[in-house]
Amino acid sequence: MNKPVDTALRKPALDPRTVSPRTDSGYPEPFRSRVLPREKRALGDALGITKFGVNLTTLAPGAESSMRHWHTHEEELVYVLEGEVMLRTDAGEQRLVAGTCAGFPLGTRDGHQLINRSSRPAVYLEIGSRDDADAAFYPDIDLQFNHPDAPGVYSHLDGTPY
Amino acid sequence: MNKPVDTALRKPALDPRTVSPRTDSGYPEPFRSRVLPREKRALGDALGITKFGVNLTTLAPGAESSMRHWHTHEEELVYVLEGEVMLRTDAGEQRLVAGTCAGFPLGTRDGHQLINRSSRPAVYLEIGSRDDADAAFYPDIDLQFNHPDAPGVYSHLDGTPY
Numbered sequence: 588m589n590k591p592v593d594t595a596l597r598k599p600a601l602d603p604r605t606v607s608p609r610t611d612s613g614y615p616e617p618f619r620s621r622v623l624p625r626e627k628r629a630l631g632d633a634l635g636i637t638k639f640g641v642n643l644t645t646l647a648p649g650a651e652s653s654m655r656h657w658h659t660h661e662e663e664l665v666y667v668l669e670g671e672v673m674l675r676t677d678a679g680e681q682r683l684v685a686g687t688c689a690g691f692p693l694g695t696r697d698g699h700q701l702i703n704r705s706s707r708p709a710v711y712l713e714i715g716s717r718d719d720a721d722a723a724f725y726p727d728i729d730l731q732f733n734h735p736d737a738p739g740v741y742s743h744l745d746g747t748p749y
Numbered sequence: 750m751n752k753p754v755d756t757a758l759r760k761p762a763l764d765p766r767t768v769s770p771r772t773d774s775g776y777p778e779p780f781r782s783r784v785l786p787r788e789k790r791a792l793g794d795a796l797g798i799t800k801f802g803v804n805l806t807t808l809a810p811g812a813e814s815s816m817r818h819w820h821t822h823e824e825e826l827v828y829v830l831e832g833e834v835m836l837r838t839d840a841g842e843q844r845l846v847a848g849t850c851a852g853f854p855l856g857t858r859d860g861h862q863l864i865n866r867s868s869r870p871a872v873y874l875e876i877g878s879r880d881d882a883d884a885a886f887y888p889d890i891d892l893q894f895n896h897p898d899a900p901g902v903y904s905h906l907d908g909t910p911y
Contacts, residue, residue: 596843596845596849597840597843598852599836599838599851599852599853599857599859599861600836600843600845600849600850600851601849601850601851601852602848602849603848603849603850604848630826630828630850630852631826631852633852634826634850634851634852634853634854635852635854636824636826636852636853636854637824637854637855638801638823638824638855638878639800639801639824639826639876639878641826641828641850641852641876661800662798662799662800662801664792664793664796664798664801664803666792666803666874668830674761674762676761678759681758681759681762683758683762686764686765686766687758687762687763687764687765688762688763688765688792688796688803689761689762689763689796690760690761690763690792690793690795690796690797690798690803691761691796691798692796692797692798692799693800695761697761699761712828712874714801714803714876716800716801716878
């Protein structure tokens with residue numbers, strides 16, 4: 588990322604560094620603090636893509652990409668561009684270095700998350716399909732997304748919103 | 750790509766270099782020869798992803814990613830990893846270097862293609878949504894995909910299959 592920003596590119600081309608990053612998180616505490624600092628640049632949205640999302644994400648040392656989770660209707664694929672992250676699933680942890688990837692088909696019931704256990708920022712692309720019917724389950728914590736009693740928001744497992 | 754291949758990675762993780770590349774093309778001649786040599790590693794398929802495709806593609810000097818085209822129902826996004834390609838659209842050509850991207854919303858009617866005009870291989874990720882209703886139009890040549898008279902195959906503009 589040490590090349591000059593190419594502001595001359597015009598759509599349908601884009602230099603990701605011209606996209607303002609999202610630096611917040613939709614998680615309630617105490618989970619929000621675990622994923623920050625984190626920068627997400629929504630490249631797909633910036634390019635007018637609607638069928639899937641593509642984020643260029645920078646994860647600070649010590650930060651987690653998300654809480655460990657799986658989706659009922661959406662699928663995800665991550666491709667590591669710089670640095671390294673640990674991929675945590677039911678089977679334990681695997682190191683993903685730049686040039687490796689991981690994919691999460693819908694409904695696998697094996698929660699996943701990335702953790703930056705290194706001393707430098709990790710950069711990866713995260714690609715995700717979109718489905719309004721999706722719900723996300725977090726096997727380690729009292730958190731659920733799109734509970735029938737709390738649609739569209741993060742709730743406790745009993746459906747009580749945070 | 751000079752690091753050792755990590756064959757120890759287990760799904761849901763994957764080292765792309767363990768995926769056998771597709772080196773052919775579905776195009777009829779004289780178009781097939783214009784896109785080869787080209788290697789496509791279907792990372793999404795290898796990881797069991799069904800809602801979208803993610804290919805890691807290596808395009809040789811002189812080769813074209815595809816004939817210039819646009820889709821009626823599918824969307825695409827490319828992210829350049831190594832080397833550089835020229836993106837050609839109605840507006841002309843733009844240089845995409847490593848770390849830049851381009852996206853093609855459905856139905857834009859502005860055909861796109863990548864051309865490797867450099868002297869070394871270009872490597873990029875190409876992400877695409879999937880829709881059986883899709884048709885592709887090629888503004889520069891006598892080629893169409895999924896013509897009503899020739900569903901699922903490449904045909905001449907009058908529907909005659911190649």
